[in-house]
Amino acid sequence: MMKRKTRTLIQDSIVSTMAIGFGVILIFPLIYCLAGAFKTSYEFLTPTLLPGSFTYLDNFKEALVKGNLLRYTVNSFIIALFGTSIRLVFSILAAFAFAYYDFKFKNLCFFLILGTMMIPADVLLATNYLTVSRLHLLNSYVGVMVVSFVSGSQMFMLRQRFMSVPKDMREAAQIDGYGDISYMVNVLIPICKPVITTLFVHSFITLWNAYLWPLIVTASSPNMRTIMVGITKLNSWEDENYQLVLAGVCISLIPSMILFIIMRRNMRRGGMDGALVG
Amino acid sequence: MKKILLVLLAVFFALTSVFAAAQQETAPVQKVVLGSQPVAITFWHSASDDAGPLVDKYVQEFNAKNTYQITVKAIYQGQYSDATTLMKTILSAENYKELPDIMQLDATGKLDYYNSGKAFTIDNAVKYFNDDIIGGYLAGALGNWQFSGAQLGLPFATSTTLTYYNKNALKAAGWDRGPDTFADIIQLSKDMKAKGITMATYGTVPNTPSLANWLGQLGSYVVNNSNGADAKATKLECIANGALKTFLTEWKAMYDAGALQNQSLSTNQFVAGEVAVFTGSSSSISNLLSKVGGKFEVGASTFLRVNSSAQYGATVSGSCLVMFDSDDALRKAATWEFIKYMTGESVQADFAIGTGYTPGFKAAVENQNYKNLLATTPQFAVAPQQLAKTPASMRSVTVGPTVDFYYAIQNEVSDMLKKGTTVDATVASMDTNLQALLNNYLRMNP
Numbered sequence: 001m002m003k004r005k006t007r008t009l010i011q012d013s014i015v016s017t018m019a020i021g022f023g024v025i026l027i028f029p030l031i032y033c034l035a036g037a038f039k040t041s042y043e044f045l046t047p048t049l050l051p052g053s054f055t056y057l058d059n060f061k062e063a064l065v066k067g068n069l070l071r072y073t074v075n076s077f078i079i080a081l082f083g084t085s086i087r088l089v090f091s092i093l094a095a096f097a098f099a100y101y102d103f104k105f106k107n108l109c110f111f112l113i114l115g116t117m118m119i120p121a122d123v124l125l126a127t128n129y130l131t132v133s134r135l136h137l138l139n140s141y142v143g144v145m146v147v148s149f150v151s152g153s154q155m156f157m158l159r160q161r162f163m164s165v166p167k168d169m170r171e172a173a174q175i176d177g178y179g180d181i182s183y184m185v186n187v188l189i190p191i192c193k194p195v196i197t198t199l200f201v202h203s204f205i206t207l208w209n210a211y212l213w214p215l216i217v218t219a220s221s222p223n224m225r226t227i228m229v230g231i232t233k234l235n236s237w238e239d240e241n242y243q244l245v246l247a248g249v250c251i252s253l254i255p256s257m258i259l260f261i262i263m264r265r266n267m268r269r270g271g272m273d274g275a276l277v278g
Numbered sequence: 279m280k281k282i283l284l285v286l287l288a289v290f291f292a293l294t295s296v297f298a299a300a301q302q303e304t305a306p307v308q309k310v311v312l313g314s315q316p317v318a319i320t321f322w323h324s325a326s327d328d329a330g331p332l333v334d335k336y337v338q339e340f341n342a343k344n345t346y347q348i349t350v351k352a353i354y355q356g357q358y359s360d361a362t363t364l365m366k367t368i369l370s371a372e373n374y375k376e377l378p379d380i381m382q383l384d385a386t387g388k389l390d391y392y393n394s395g396k397a398f399t400i401d402n403a404v405k406y407f408n409d410d411i412i413g414g415y416l417a418g419a420l421g422n423w424q425f426s427g428a429q430l431g432l433p434f435a436t437s438t439t440l441t442y443y444n445k446n447a448l449k450a451a452g453w454d455r456g457p458d459t460f461a462d463i464i465q466l467s468k469d470m471k472a473k474g475i476t477m478a479t480y481g482t483v484p485n486t487p488s489l490a491n492w493l494g495q496l497g498s499y500v501v502n503n504s505n506g507a508d509a510k511a512t513k514l515e516c517i518a519n520g521a522l523k524t525f526l527t528e529w530k531a532m533y534d535a536g537a538l539q540n541q542s543l544s545t546n547q548f549v550a551g552e553v554a555v556f557t558g559s560s561s562s563i564s565n566l567l568s569k570v571g572g573k574f575e576v577g578a579s580t581f582l583r584v585n586s587s588a589q590y591g592a593t594v595s596g597s598c599l600v601m602f603d604s605d606d607a608l609r610k611a612a613t614w615e616f617i618k619y620m621t622g623e624s625v626q627a628d629f630a631i632g633t634g635y636t637p638g639f640k641a642a643v644e645n646q647n648y649k650n651l652l653a654t655t656p657q658f659a660v661a662p663q664q665l666a667k668t669p670a671s672m673r674s675v676t677v678g679p680t681v682d683f684y685y686a687i688q689n690e691v692s693d694m695l696k697k698g699t700t701v702d703a704t705v706a707s708m709d710t711n712l713q714a715l716l717n718n719y720l721r722m723n724p
Contacts, residue, residue: 041569045550066330125363130371138376215356216364219376220320222353232356236327240545 033253036246044243059247067230067248075141076226077255079214080207083145087203088196090150095158096184100170110159116152121213129216139221144214148207154199161195162188197266205256227252310608313346317612319379322355322364324597328565329435330354332632336625340616348612353378358597362387369394377602379613382434384597385422386680389510391600392425398603398610400429407614415621418665419638422674423598426509431598432621433638435629437561438661438668439491439592441582444477445575447554451475456579457555459586460528467537470554478553481539484529484691486675486684487595488557491581494672495588496521501716506676512720517709526694526701528584533695540695545569557582560661561596563634567657578657580664591668596635636661678719686711 036044037059038051064070097103098110128147137143165188173183189196211228218224231248235241325333337352355361365387368376374396383391391397404410412420412429419433443456451469457480467479482488490500498521501511516522532538543553545562549569558566563578570576581592599617604610619625626642629635631651637643643662652659677683690711694704 042549042571045546045569066327126367126370129367130373133371133373133376138373211356212360212363215360216367219322219355219364219368220353229354229356232360233326233330233354236325236329241327 030253033246033249036243037250039243041241041243059243060251063231063234063244063248063251066244067227067233068225069227069230069248069251071223072225072227072230073251073255075224076208076228076252078141079144079210079226080204080255082141083148083207084200084203086145086149087151087154088200091154091158091199092184092189092196094155095162096180096188098155098159099162100180113152113155117156125212125216128213132217137217139218139224141224143217144210144224144226145207147213148203148210151203154203157195157199158192161192165191194267197263201260201263201267204259208252208256310611312348312608312611312615315608316347316349317608318349318351319609319612319616321350321352321380321382321616322361322378323352323382324355324358324361324384325382325435326354326357329629329633332629336620336629340619344615344619346612346615348615350616358382358384359386362390365394366390369396377604379602379604379609380617381600381602382597383431383600385595385674385676388423388425388430388676389678392428392430394602396602397430398601400432400601402603403601403610403614403617407611409614411618414640415638416640416643416665417670418594418668419636421507421670422594422596423600424507425676431600432617433594433596434599434621435561435596435633435635436594436638436665437559437596437635438594438664439488439557439581440560440660440664441555441557441579442548442566443555443577443579444548444551444553445577447475447477447551447574448577451554456577457582458579459583459588460532461585463532463555463582464535464537466555467535471536475554477551478539478543478547479537480532480555481541481543481547481553482557483540483542483688485688486677486680487593489525489687490673490675491592492525492584492588493521494593494669495583495591496524497589498522499673500675501677504671505673507673510720511675511677511716513716514709514713517705522708523701523705525584526691526704529691530694530701538695540692549573559595560664561633561635563655563657563661564632565634567655576657578660580660580667589669591664591672593668593672593674594665595674630658634658634661636665677716678723679715682715683712686715 032049035050038054038056039059040052040056043051094113098106124147132138132143132146135143135146137146169187169191170183173187178186209228210226211232214224214226215229227248231245231252234244234248321337323333334352337350341349355364361381362383365377365381368374369390377396381391398406400412404412415433416436419436420429422436423429423431423433441456447470448454448456448466451466451473453466453469457463457466463480470477470479484492486500490505493500493516498519499505499515502513502515503509503511505511514522529538533540539553544556544558545566547553548556549566551574567576580590583590599620601610601613601617604613621639623639623641623645626637626639627645627648630637630642630648637645637648642648652662675683687708690704690708693699694701699707
């Protein structure tokens with residue numbers, strides 16, 4: 001008994017140490033970024049990790065002005081919020097159809113959607129640009145967002161999650177007079193909230209961090225640029241202003257961090273808690 | 279029936295030819311007078327950090343002061359490579375109306391611009407406007423923006439590579455001048471060690487531009503067709519003449535003597551006092567001096583030479599301004615006025631003072647404000663002096679697989695030092711691998 005306890009203790013210690021180690025590795029870039037953003041240009045050249053003072057805010061002020069980051073943050077927020085929401089609605093509807101309906105060529109359609117996950121985004125740059133251009137959506141928020149409205153990977157993940165919900169739930173809901181939409185809204189989505197929330201956060205961060213596509217689509221509308229484009233304005237060939245760039249990155253991290261903190265509880269909560277009770 | 283069909287076909291072709299010919303003859307010839315009506319043009323640039331506000335200032339001044347009712351809309355399009363990607367995407371989609379009237383371009387975008395089908399080269403413009411302004415620019419600065427005999431753009435941000443050194447550290451080692459050759463670096467390293475100075479002497483990993491400089495000093499190009507300036511580069515030109523071998527031998531000697539670190543030690547390490555000598559762009563002088571402040575004295579000298587028999591000089595780099603054919607005579611005329619303004623005396627002198635770039639316009643070099651700067655800050659004077667010494671034949675490298683080429687050179691030279699590969703084996707490996715990159719590009723872009 002004692003031996004078993006000791007073994008468990010050793011195992012737990014090793015796992016905890018490794019977890020802490022991985023945690024430190026994961027969080028180190030963030031600490032480095034934050035520390036660097038408060039450094040003066042001279043401090044940045046010294047090998048010390050921490051700045052002399054965390055009250056040195058000039059980098060943030062300069063980044064906001066030089067990179068026009070306030071305006072670009074608003075643009076990024078609009079694009080990330082609406083793009084993510086619309087993408088999620090499409091994904092939920094498509095995943096529901098694939099999980100619950102039977103129709104001709106269902107598997108073929110599903111594999112075609114899966115196939116889109118294999119195509120690198122860069123390959124689609126020119127064709128997507130052509131499509132958006134022909135739809136007269138260049139230099140508009142919709143033009144920036146439209147290519148992210150449909151996501152094969154989100155459909156796939158939601159379909160798998162929906163299929164794991166017992167069929168009895170849908171039948172029970174139908175007996176209670178629920179149609180498909182009512183079932184989806186009132187039963188399925190609340191059950192799958194953790195997955196949906198996780199996909200929302202992931203998608204938001206992906207769209208928030210997008211650089212090349214928004215740059216290309218808004219070529220003639222500099223006021224529609226996103227925050228990532230603004231950050232590139234802070235560095236140049238002539239001078240390496242890493243402390244400014246890191247301040248810009250810190251500013252760009254704020255919305256994603258807030259979103260993550262708000263959604264964290266939903267992401268962790270078990271989806272099936274009490275689903276079949278009563 | 280057959281005869282009737284043949285006759286109908288013949289009539290159809292005859293009519294088509296007549297209409298086609300008529301259409302050509304009656305194509306409208308736009309007669310425009312600049313200033314007769316307002317005109318707006320678009321300018322894409324990649325000027326960021328301190329250069330960004332300067333470019334915005336010039337554009338605002340032009341918009342306010344020009345008497346032709348021209349309004350320039352300046353748009354920052356990300357780094358040079360991003361702007362080139364944008365241009366390529368628009369060209370692939372054949373969405374030409376989205377192209378700008380004028381664009382800031384670096385060497386990576388030269389070929390794409392040339393092949394765009396919408397290039398309105400400076401040669402075209404000179405002929406079109408009957409306005410030969412070419413003689414006003416420095417030949418060395420112009421040369422970098424030529425391809426296949428055509429002058430693609432006019433120099434806007436002209437720079438070259440210089441050697442910067444920590445005067446205090448060198449003085450402590452008994453040196454009252456900057457190093458000139460690789461052999462000097464070896465000697466300097468010995469002297470620094472003898473005096474107990476622990477900072478690194480020199481550290482860099484050669485890439486495409488620096489290799490072009492060092493091979494150019496030895497009278498060789500990296501690739502044929504004058505480093506790809508006259509026509510598409512198809513093969514390496516530094517193998518058979520032994521230039522690559524000479525360079526690698528001298529390079530390895532520096533490393534073996536402990537004078538060279540096989541890593542890029544540049545501005546930041548120099549400012550932090552970790553390295554005594556570094557080679558970097560002349561465009562970073564302003565920022566370098568401001569970062570160093572009064573901590574030590576910064577020396578600048580001409581780009582390191584491979585050996586004492588090599589020529590002085592380094593290729594010109596930076597960026598130029600190119601024009602696109604908008605098919606609109608008024609916009610083209612407005613663009614021509616704007617490009618002359620941006621590459622002319624006042625802007626070039628002011629931009630050089632504000633950034634450290636060298637003026638590409640002859641009159642700007644003689645500008646009094648610029649001369650005052652050279653008198654008070656002698657480090658600025660080295661770049662124009664070096665430009666004057668650089669042979670006109672020295673060209674930067676223009677190849678299709680730009681990025682792959684860059685990293686392949688870095689990896690090959692770095693591997694030679696790290697893995698202890700012989701010079702001959704490295705030459706053979708570079709010959710095979712770099713040639714393969716060229717071949718692949720040419721196969722895909724015949």
